[in-house]
Amino acid sequence: MTTAPGATATAAAPAPAPEVAQAGPVSDDAIRTHGLTKRFRTGQVAVDGIDLAVPRGAVYGFLGPNGSGKTTTIRMLLGLVAPTAGQVHLLGEPMPQAASRVLPRVGALVEGPAFQPYLSGRANLARLDAVDASADPRTARARSDAALDRVGLGAAADKRYRQYSLGMKQRLGLAAALLRPRDLLVLDEPTNGLDPQGTREVRHLVRELADAGTTVLVSSHLLAEIEQVCTHVGIMGGGRLLLQGPRDQLTARRGSRVVVRTPQADGPAALAELRRLGLADATAEPVAADGTVTVSAALADDVAGEPASALPAPQDVAGALVRAGVGLLAFDVRRPSLEQVFVELTGEGFDVAR
Ligand SMILES: Nc1ncnc2c1ncn2[C@@H]1O[C@H](COP(=O)(O)OP(=O)(O)OP(=O)(O)O)[C@@H](O)[C@H]1O
Numbered sequence: 001m002t003t004a005p006g007a008t009a010t011a012a013a014p015a016p017a018p019e020v021a022q023a024g025p026v027s028d029d030a031i032r033t034h035g036l037t038k039r040f041r042t043g044q045v046a047v048d049g050i051d052l053a054v055p056r057g058a059v060y061g062f063l064g065p066n067g068s069g070k071t072t073t074i075r076m077l078l079g080l081v082a083p084t085a086g087q088v089h090l091l092g093e094p095m096p097q098a099a100s101r102v103l104p105r106v107g108a109l110v111e112g113p114a115f116q117p118y119l120s121g122r123a124n125l126a127r128l129d130a131v132d133a134s135a136d137p138r139t140a141r142a143r144s145d146a147a148l149d150r151v152g153l154g155a156a157a158d159k160r161y162r163q164y165s166l167g168m169k170q171r172l173g174l175a176a177a178l179l180r181p182r183d184l185l186v187l188d189e190p191t192n193g194l195d196p197q198g199t200r201e202v203r204h205l206v207r208e209l210a211d212a213g214t215t216v217l218v219s220s221h222l223l224a225e226i227e228q229v230c231t232h233v234g235i236m237g238g239g240r241l242l243l244q245g246p247r248d249q250l251t252a253r254r255g256s257r258v259v260v261r262t263p264q265a266d267g268p269a270a271l272a273e274l275r276r277l278g279l280a281d282a283t284a285e286p287v288a289a290d291g292t293v294t295v296s297a298a299l300a301d302d303v304a305g306e307p308a309s310a311l312p313a314p315q316d317v318a319g320a321l322v323r324a325g326v327g328l329l330a331f332d333v334r335r336p337s338l339e340q341v342f343v344e345l346t347g348e349g350f351d352v353a354r
Pocket residue numbers: 001002040041042044045046064065066067068069070071072073220221354
């Protein structure tokens with residue numbers, strides 16, 4: 001669990017060396033793992049051979065229920081925990097060998113060394129900034145203030161850390177990750193403890209950082225909270241990476257349906273036409289109070305068991321219905337949410353603990 005937000009994992013890292021030849025296989029991804037595995041002494045395999053691929057420039061939602069292995073994976077990515085097996089490349093360089101070169105370019109919000117409880121938020125950031133050998137001490141105050149403002153903590157900058165709410169602590173952890181420009185941000189449950197407004201602000205911040213060219217990996221067990229900001233998604237379950245890829249493709253491929261509303265009299269014709277077009281699972285809902293009927297059918301290849309090319313495009317379905325004389329009051333393509341995809345894949349609710 002990520003309960004106590006703490007300092008960045010990068011705070012104590014030395015300055016980046018000048019150009020150094022890359023070691024190991026070169027990948028263009030911001031994060032790449034091969035067979036990454038963690039077996040704890042208890043015998044529990046918390047992470048089970050995962051191949052994570054986070055393209056540069058992506059906002060990668062690293063999602064999964066409590067206990068699915070997200071935090072353990074993130075700790076291995078950052079070199080905070082040694083993998084039992086497998087490899088990690090960050091920004092094209094092998095970890096942990098290249099840690100001193102790579103980590104200064106990586107901002108992280110992870111459970112870790114606590115902030116000093118009796119120091120203010122600003123003073124805590126100043127401490128972290130001071131151990132960064134590459135940071136100019138003359139501009140330390142400006143850096144801390146900018147980071148505090150960015151996460152909405154400007155007004156509480158002089159309050160002691162111990163008086164911060166959980167949400168304020170979480171924001172300070174984010175501010176620490178943002179003390180300097182980063183190529184990659186790794187945020188473990190950044191919305192933990194935040195109210196809906198704070199959650200929206202984090203989403204906004206993530207989008208802003210991504211627009212400025214930073215790759216972001218953001219973990220959450222609350223899928224709906226984060227999925228709207230992601231370009232890519234990886235879903236963990238029981239230590240395995242169950243699904244990974246561009247967000248739109250993941251929901252487009254599974255369980256999309258065309259949904260058509262017609263006058264009641266046209267319902268049977270609509271149903272027949274959808275079946276004739278080869279769409280699976282065509283069903284009609286009971287007639288609504290306004291005398292209309294909603295008919296739907298599966299549009300996705302894996303549901304129909306057909307290659308995608310064999311299925312008509314949505315606009316062709318609409319055209320065929322009109323040609324068949326069906327009165328169209330509404331025509332829609334409904335994609336499932338990521339949560340529905342997850343439930344379909346695992347047969348479990350998203351919040352089920354292991
Ligand atoms: N140090 C440890 N020793 C033994 N088992 C551990 C250790 N740390 C984590 N685990 C176990 O490994 C599994 C994965 O935990 P992890 O914290 O990585 O999950 P998570 O997906 O981040 O969950 P959450 O959303 O609750 O933070 C859990 O079953 C957990 O109990």
